Amino acid sequence: MDFSIRAASLDDCKDIMRMIMELAEYDKQADHVKITQKGHTKIGYALYFYSYSSWKGRSIYMLDLYVMPEFRGKGVGKALMSKVAQLALAAGCHQLNFTVADWNKPSMDFYLSQGCFDVTASLGYHCMRCEGEALEHLAQP
Numbered sequence: 001m002d003f004s005i006r007a008a009s010l011d012d013c014k015d016i017m018r019m020i021m022e023l024a025e026y027d028k029q030a031d032h033v034k035i036t037q038k039g040h041t042k043i044g045y046a047l048y049f050y051s052y053s054s055w056k057g058r059s060i061y062m063l064d065l066y067v068m069p070e071f072r073g074k075g076v077g078k079a080l081m082s083k084v085a086q087l088a089l090a091a092g093c094h095q096l097n098f099t100v101a102d103w104n105k106p107s108m109d110f111y112l113s114q115g116c117f118d119v120t121a122s123l124g125y126h127c128m129r130c131e132g133e134a135l136e137h138l139a140q141p
């Protein structure tokens with residue numbers, strides 16, 4: 001199958017929005033998506049940002065990786081993640097970080113097949129969050 005990987009543009013927002021919703025539905029979290037858009041010719045996306053590790057220096061965080069069901073198993077997910085890895089190395093990053101839900105075994109197996117490891121299992125780290133009233137409360141001087 002022929003496909004290309006490229007940086008997203010404003011014109012891609014409709015398709016990316018659709019896939020964000022599809023990924024949220026896959027994650028059983030659709031009711032948490034509050035952003036809107038409509039329209040599609042793209043079949044997958046990776047959403048990432050640069051971050052920093054006080055121990056390792058520059059790192060990249062991959063927030064989403066998604067391939068539409070009918071295009072899975074054709075190398076698209078691997079190509080998308082490879083692109084994120086290329087961008088990470090080009091920017092001087094030493095780590096590519098991301099999370100995966102414990103029930104999402106297919107994706108866990110995909111990541112393991114790409115040489116990634118489970119930080120929770122090996123280092124005991126847990127993802128933590130502060131939001132809503134707790135965030136408001138925390139922000140009080």
Ligand SMILES: CC(C)(COP(=O)(O)OP(=O)(O)OC[C@H]1O[C@@H](n2cnc3c(N)ncnc32)[C@H](O)[C@@H]1OP(=O)(O)O)[C@@H](O)C(=O)NCCC(=O)NCCS
Pocket residue numbers: 023026065066067068071072073074075076077078079099100101104105106107109110113114
């Ligand atoms: C996870 C996901 C992005 C993988 O994309 P994909 O296009 O289907 O994967 P690819 O075809 O690129 O697979 C690449 C490699 O991973 C392997 N792989 C893919 N799925 C696998 C699985 N379930 N178990 C083991 N290996 C797997 C393939 O065999 C292939 O190996 P190869 O390079 O030796 O041939 C895609 O399945 C998806 O969008 N899933 C739903 C959303 C999701 O869970 N996203 C991740 C949230 S954390």
